[in-house]
Amino acid sequence: MELSVFLAKVLGLYLVIVAPAALLNRRHFPRLIKEFSDSLAMVVLSGFVALVLGLLLVVSHNVWTTDWRVIITLLGWLTLIKGVVRFAFPHKVSRLWTAAASSWWAVVLVAFFIIGVYLTYKGFCPHFSPHG
Secondary structure, three states: OHHHHHHHHHHHHHHHHHHHHHHHOHHHHHHHHHHHHHOHHHHHHHHHHHHHHHHHHHHHOOOOOOOOHHHHHHHHHHHHHHHHHHHHOHHHHHHHHHHHOOOHHHHHHHHHHHHHHHHHHHHHOHHHOOOO
């Protein structure tokens, strides 16, 4: 349980910080995504980083429960899959990113922010909620 609480703090704070910052700069996203996706080296490098982070999360926290800890497991698997896809298929990822630079990013970022707030709460206030 200590690992779950630790990861909830880290992932929660990460999402709480990154999502609003990205929302504030969302008008720059189409250009940022284009520049990033035009660089295969950046796509592969980000894939490598996501792959390592995903592996660390999946190996250390592969907890399939019906409580909040499964969110960490799902984030780990999604990060691992993202890393594999970016690393193995950088050309396809570049094309998909360029096509995906649309308004739906705001909805995804708001969802990530909400998940981040929830995980931060679970990490820093485990004694106020059932199941730690």
